[in-house]
Amino acid sequence: MSDLRDLYQEVILDHNKRPRNFRVVDPATHHAEGFNPLCGDRLTVYLDVEGDVIRDLSFQGQGCAISTASASMMTEALKGKRIDEVEPLFTKFHDLVTTDGPLPEGLGKLSVLAGVRDYPSRVKCATLAWHALKAALAHQQSVATE
Amino acid sequence: MSAQLQTADAAFDVEAIRAQFPVLAQAIRGKPLVYLDSAASAQKPEVVIQAVTDCYRHYYSNIHRGVHTLSERSTAAFERARDTVARFLNAPHAHDVIFLRGTTEATNLVAHSFVRPRLHAGDEILVTELEHHSNIVPWQLVAAEKGAKVVAAPISDRGEVDVDAFVACITERTRFIAIAHVSNVLGTLLPVAEIVAAAHARGIPVLVDGAQGVPHLAVDVQALGCDFYCFSSHKVYGPSGVGALYGRRELLAGMPPYQGGGGMIRRVSFKGSTFADAPERFEAGTPDIAGVIGCGAAIEWVEAIGLDVVAAHEHALTEYTMQRLGEVPGVRLIGTAPGKAGVVSFVMDGVHPHDIGTILDGEGVAVRVGHHCAQPLMDRFEVPATARASFGVYNTLADVDALVAAVEKVRHWFG
Numbered sequence: 437m438s439d440l441r442d443l444y445q446e447v448i449l450d451h452n453k454r455p456r457n458f459r460v461v462d463p464a465t466h467h468a469e470g471f472n473p474l475c476g477d478r479l480t481v482y483l484d485v486e487g488d489v490i491r492d493l494s495f496q497g498q499g500c501a502i503s504t505a506s507a508s509m510m511t512e513a514l515k516g517k518r519i520d521e522v523e524p525l526f527t528k529f530h531d532l533v534t535t536d537g538p539l540p541e542g543l544g545k546l547s548v549l550a551g552v553r554d555y556p557s558r559v560k561c562a563t564l565a566w567h568a569l570k571a572a573l574a575h576q577q578s579v580a581t582e
Numbered sequence: 583m584s585a586q587l588q589t590a591d592a593a594f595d596v597e598a599i600r601a602q603f604p605v606l607a608q609a610i611r612g613k614p615l616v617y618l619d620s621a622a623s624a625q626k627p628e629v630v631i632q633a634v635t636d637c638y639r640h641y642y643s644n645i646h647r648g649v650h651t652l653s654e655r656s657t658a659a660f661e662r663a664r665d666t667v668a669r670f671l672n673a674p675h676a677h678d679v680i681f682l683r684g685t686t687e688a689t690n691l692v693a694h695s696f697v698r699p700r701l702h703a704g705d706e707i708l709v710t711e712l713e714h715h716s717n718i719v720p721w722q723l724v725a726a727e728k729g730a731k732v733v734a735a736p737i738s739d740r741g742e743v744d745v746d747a748f749v750a751c752i753t754e755r756t757r758f759i760a761i762a763h764v765s766n767v768l769g770t771l772l773p774v775a776e777i778v779a780a781a782h783a784r785g786i787p788v789l790v791d792g793a794q795g796v797p798h799l800a801v802d803v804q805a806l807g808c809d810f811y812c813f814s815s816h817k818v819y820g821p822s823g824v825g826a827l828y829g830r831r832e833l834l835a836g837m838p839p840y841q842g843g844g845g846m847i848r849r850v851s852f853k854g855s856t857f858a859d860a861p862e863r864f865e866a867g868t869p870d871i872a873g874v875i876g877c878g879a880a881i882e883w884v885e886a887i888g889l890d891v892v893a894a895h896e897h898a899l900t901e902y903t904m905q906r907l908g909e910v911p912g913v914r915l916i917g918t919a920p921g922k923a924g925v926v927s928f929v930m931d932g933v934h935p936h937d938i939g940t941i942l943d944g945e946g947v948a949v950r951v952g953h954h955c956a957q958p959l960m961d962r963f964e965v966p967a968t969a970r971a972s973f974g975v976y977n978t979l980a981d982v983d984a985l986v987a988a989v990e991k992v993r994h995w996f997g
Contacts, residue, residue, distance in 0.1 A: 439611065440944040444937075444995060452996075453932075475936050475952050476966040498966050500934035501996070555940060 443551035443558075444501065451505035456512050457494040469578040470497075470568030472560050477503050481568040488519045495565055502549070502558050507565030509546055519573060526566050533562045594891050600976045602627040613946030616984045621766055621794060621925050621972030622950050623816045626880070630820055633879035637872040645871055646845060646862070660871055663878025664861070670881045671811060672802040673828050680834075680861040681874050684825035685793040686716040688812030689760070691827060691864060692789055693720035695837040696810075697758050703729035705757045708786075710748065710772070711737045711962050712765045715955040717791040721760060730757070734958065741768035741917035745776045752784060759788045763795025763811075767954045767970065768917025769900065769925030771799070778807040787833065793817055797974070798896055798923040800889035803828050815873065819974075820880030824873040827864075834860035841866040884975075892975045896924040899973045899982060906986045912993055916968050927954075927968040930989070933996045935967040941995065942969075945988035 461467075461482035469480045479497025483490055493515045495507045514522060528540040533552040552562045560581040571579035600606055603625050608615050617625060637659065643652035645660045661676070668676040682688050697707065707721040711734045721732045735751040737743055743761070752759075759781050764771055778788045789810035795801055796813040803811045809830050816822035829837075839846055839857055843866030848856040857863045884892065903926045907913050912931040930938060939951035950970045953960045960966060971985055 440941060443940065449996065476957070476960065477934075477936075478966070498934075500936035502937070504934075558936070558940065561936065 439551075439554065443555060445548045445551065447545065447548045448501060448505040451508040452501035455495075455504050455508040457508065457515070458496060459494045460496060461492045461494045466572040466575065468568050468572035468576055470564045470571070470581065471578060472499075472503070472564055472581045474560065474581075475500065477561060477564055479503065479507055479565060479568060481507070481565055481572050483569070483572055485519065485573075490514055490517055490519065490522075493569075495568075499564065500558075500561050502552060502561040503564045506549055506562045509549070510565050510569065513544060513546055514569075522569065522573065526570065529566065530563065533559050594887075594895060596895070596976065596978050599887070600978075602629065603976050604628060604631070606976060610946040610948070611944050613944075614984075616945075616947040616981045618971040618973065618977065618981060618985060619948045619950050620797070620974035620977075621817070621970065623822065624797060624819045624974050625976065626821070626876075627819055627883055629883050630876050630880045634821060634872045634876040637875050642872065644868055656871055659875045659878075660869075663874045666878040666881050667826050668828075670796075670801070670885065671826075671828050672804050674804065675831065677859070677861055678828055678831050678834065680827045680829065680864045681869055682812075682825050682827055682864075683823055683870075684814040684816070685791060685812045686720075686814075686825075688810075688825060688827035689716055689720045689789065689791065691840040692810050692812075692829075693724045695840045695864070696787075696829075696833065697721070698724045698728070699838070700757055701725065701728040701730045704755055705730040706733045706753060706755045707731070707758045707760065708733050708735060708748075708751055708756050709760050710735045710743050710762070712741065712743070712768060712770065712956065712959050713760070713762055714766050714791065714793065715957070716793075717760050717762060717789075718958070721758075737770075737962065738919075740919050741765065741770045742919040743770065743772050743777075745773050745780065748777055749780045752781070752786065756784070756786055759786055761788065761790060763790050763792045763801070764798060764923045764925075765917065765956075765959075766794045766925065767927050767956050767959055767968065768919065769794075769922035769927075769972075770917060770919040771921050771923055774806050774808065782807065794923070794925070797884075797892075799893055809833055815877035815880060818877075818880055818884060820877035821870070821873040823870050824877045826877075829860070831860070834864075837864075839863050839866065843867045887975060893923070895975060896973045896977075897921075899977055899979065900924055900926060902979055903971060903973075903982045903985070906982060907989065910986065910989055910993065912997075913989065916963050916965065924973045925970060926972070927970045929965050929968050930992060930996075933992055935969040937996070938969040938989070938992050941992045942985070942988045945984065945991065947985050947988045949985070 464482040466483040477499035484492035493511045641655040645657040735748040787809040790808045792813040811828040815824040846866040916927040935951040
């Protein structure tokens, strides 16, 4: 049971139950849908970008606890950040959930998703919102994780 | 509670069955494995593993090719498997049975070689809302090419296919009907014989996707009256990558090849080629020889237990699961048709099926979560996905108890 608790930490269950920034940014400068055809998870990420700053960031959709909590925490982590901070943070986050190495530094609260690395079938859940965010910034309409 | 329920046949010894499945005797994440994913793929008994191994160890060679001893032995074993499948389905003759890669290749073959030449713009292919993607997409591919369309007959909220409602969807443009024998998500048993009779009265041929029928029921293609019936070996305790298509002989005789290659020809020249009769015409290339032999061994194994005994055992498991899961607050059963075969789908308030699956795995309980290759059916029930427990002959009432205990744990965590 302890190893499952590593995956479903209280913080994750809380973000699943009460996702932050679970709304539509309107008007949005960028938005994109992320879709995981394997499990049917589907969410849309909305941004309001001014200059190179993410003034607002939100999401809506339907997914498992891991994808919902990850999306929720991503919006918290990136609101107010510069666009050029997205890619380095995503790289670290991707390492967090996919590698066996030491946990990357500087991820803050996102580190609670480290448990995903022991569940390869759930990596796409954790990264779905990030892929949608990157697609939105690249002005793509949608992205599928397979 | 388990002790209150007995399976129909007192002589049936599930522990003796389980002992024949090496994979079942293991722990997953520290808990005894409870395998409830047989509708995705069934585990393999020792006798099947042995049949495949024996082929490779003692007599493997290509079939229908050589005059040497090993080729003759392999060919004989391969054709014996064809006899076994024909007997199992009660096909009139072994030549009516084509070995393929599985149900999916069978529906694609029929779409290409039977339906496509008969289809014109505006024609319709009729299926039901509960079909697996492999009984939807092959028809869509040929329909798109010909300007025809695929029409889905409705199902009830309990997941039943009503014969009258189905027949009401038949139009003068309906050229072909393709239906499941048993739903892979709902467990519903479809009224196949009645639908076939109504279709034939209108001159419409019918294919039955038996992927979930063959593991759970005694199948008689002549009694069903269907024109085509297909299944996959791996869902009936045989190797994966192998399946079979039964087709009515007069239909097979008129069908062009699906793939060209070795083994399916009569005479090849650069002026043109002529083709062998069924089944060889539809078996281009070297097949999965050991897999087909393993498939035959699996079917003989199931026949020895008796499909009626298997069906009764799985019925008891299904009923018990419906009852126990139905008592858990927040659980909603998807598919409540009477007489379901071996499959129980469910969703839980406030918990995504993916999370159910992961937490159940932590308890050693293997279920399938997702859309089960039936996205239109998920839309029908307005759910993104379901969790699905499905049974094989090796499952026990204690397995169901473990499932329910694990589901209670999910509820506790997400409550």
